Amino acid sequence: MTGSELRERFAASLMPNYGVPRIALTLGRGCEVYDVDGRQYLDLIAGIAVSSLGHGHPALVKAVAHQAATLAHTSNLFVHEREVELAERLVSLLGGDAKVFFANSGTEANEAALKLVKRAAGPGRHYFVAAGKGFHGRTSGSLALTGKDAIREPFGPFGMDVRFVPHGDLDALREAVDTSCVAVFVEATQGEAGVVPAPEGHLAGVREICDATGAAFVLDEIQSGIGRTGAWFAHQSAGVRPDVLTLAKGLGGGLPIGACVGFGRYADAFHKGDHGSTFGGNPIACAAALAVLDTIEAEDLLAHTTVMGELLAERLDAIDHPLLAGQRGSGLWRALMLTGPHAAHVEEQAAVRGFLVNAVAPDTIRIAPPLVITPEQIGVFIEALPTVLDAAEAAAIKENQS
Ligand SMILES: *Cc1c(COP(=O)(O)O)cnc(C)c1O
Numbered sequence: 001m002t003g004s005e006l007r008e009r010f011a012a013s014l015m016p017n018y019g020v021p022r023i024a025l026t027l028g029r030g031c032e033v034y035d036v037d038g039r040q041y042l043d044l045i046a047g048i049a050v051s052s053l054g055h056g057h058p059a060l061v062k063a064v065a066h067q068a069a070t071l072a073h074t075s076n077l078f079v080h081e082r083e084v085e086l087a088e089r090l091v092s093l094l095g096g097d098a099k100v101f102f103a104n105s106g107t108e109a110n111e112a113a114l115k116l117v118k119r120a121a122g123p124g125r126h127y128f129v130a131a132g133k134g135f136h137g138r139t140s141g142s143l144a145l146t147g148k149d150a151i152r153e154p155f156g157p158f159g160m161d162v163r164f165v166p167h168g169d170l171d172a173l174r175e176a177v178d179t180s181c182v183a184v185f186v187e188a189t190q191g192e193a194g195v196v197p198a199p200e201g202h203l204a205g206v207r208e209i210c211d212a213t214g215a216a217f218v219l220d221e222i223q224s225g226i227g228r229t230g231a232w233f234a235h236q237s238a239g240v241r242p243d244v245l246t247l248a249k250g251l252g253g254g255l256p257i258g259a260c261v262g263f264g265r266y267a268d269a270f271h272k273g274d275h276g277s278t279f280g281g282n283p284i285a286c287a288a289a290l291a292v293l294d295t296i297e298a299e300d301l302l303a304h305t306t307v308m309g310e311l312l313a314e315r316l317d318a319i320d321h322p323l324l325a326g327q328r329g330s331g332l333w334r335a336l337m338l339t340g341p342h343a344a345h346v347e348e349q350a351a352v353r354g355f356l357v358n359a360v361a362p363d364t365i366r367i368a369p370p371l372v373i374t375p376e377q378i379g380v381f382i383e384a385l386p387t388v389l390d391a392a393e394a395a396a397i398k399e400n401q402s
Pocket of ligand 1 (some may be wrong): 138
């Protein structure tokens with residue numbers, strides 16, 4: 001089966017919501033993946049910040065295989081050990097006084113958060129505040145809170161009063177939040193907007209505004225959590241604790257799992273019967289997540305992520321190319337800012353040369369490699385990048401002429 005045959009079958013049998021991806025992958029080993037035609041790529045996107053241990057990590061393979069052979073599924077009619085263990089581990093990494101609900105994806109983690117804060121809100125609270133250009137998922141509740149107009153607007157109205165303020169703007173947030181606000185939903189750094197950090201002190205400001213008004217502070221760390229920034233969680237670097245935290249992506253290392261964590265009074269805000277998920281807390285997904293957490297500890301991947309992130313940033317900063325305006329981000333979560341809307345060309349030309357990166361916005365390339373990436377692998381990418389940028393520029397010029 002060639003890539004082009006597979007793409008044709010994809011187009012004929014899958015809905016057109018994704019378009020047809022250009023590359024058909026079949027195998028992954030560490031930070032390398034292979035397409036069905038045998039081409040090798042250095043994976044610098046990790047399935048959108050998901051495959052944090054790379055591909056085929058022995059600890060993950062062993063945990064998943066063992067759990068599948070032991071007990072693959074229980075439903076929530078029964079207790080099982082992996083789910084309890086994983087909840088305990090997350091609570092301990094988060095510093096205690098918290099409880100966890102497990103979902104199967106990021107958007108479901110946010111749906112749980114949405115119901116949780118509604119349940120916890122006193123009478124008279126009726127609206128939400130979220131950040132412009134933010135992303136919280138594609139199901140209706142999360143989508144209502146998503147600030148990317150192009151993906152939200154075709155599917156409204158959502159039956160929720162959501163007010164958007166610019167990302168990182170504390171004055172606008174203070175203006176928008178009063179004692180009838182249910183909750184504020186934010187990301188620390190906006191991932192889908194192009195790895196856009198908020199100004200220093202932003203999370204502390206959100207905390208203060210929520211404390212002053214009694215609105216719940218919901219922090220979406222679905223992309224930033226589980227080591228991506230070099231800390232277990234981005235909010236820990238800021239020294240700020242939200243009321244509700246959502247996680248997914250990197251947590252399962254490639255297996256589908258999401259989590260909604262409630263702190264303090266939000267730990268116990270759900271009543272019995274308020275929420276549920278047949279697959280949520282599935283033993284295989286929990287075993288995978290435990291293997292991810294164990295491996296991050298055993299291989300000292302937080303420190304490694306910090307060091308590799310600094311190396312990547314330094315090497316990117318040293319590149320002088322007319323198409324590259326600079327880089328931003330933290331840890332192994334970076335954006336290349338381009339001087340023109342040529343990200344699609346950069347993504348394509350990088351792939352042609354064996355590098356998978358992501359055109360997250362027309363002028364922005366996202367890089368989120370496995371946390372196990374080596375200095376040598378970063379070096380190979382950096383050395384090829386000027387050629388990739390040259391080729392992208394040439395492709396853009398050619399496109400404009402035709
Ligand atoms: C990816 C993402 C989501 C949605 O996660 P899914 O698993 O795709 O539903 C929500 N919030 C943020 C910040 C994300 O990056």
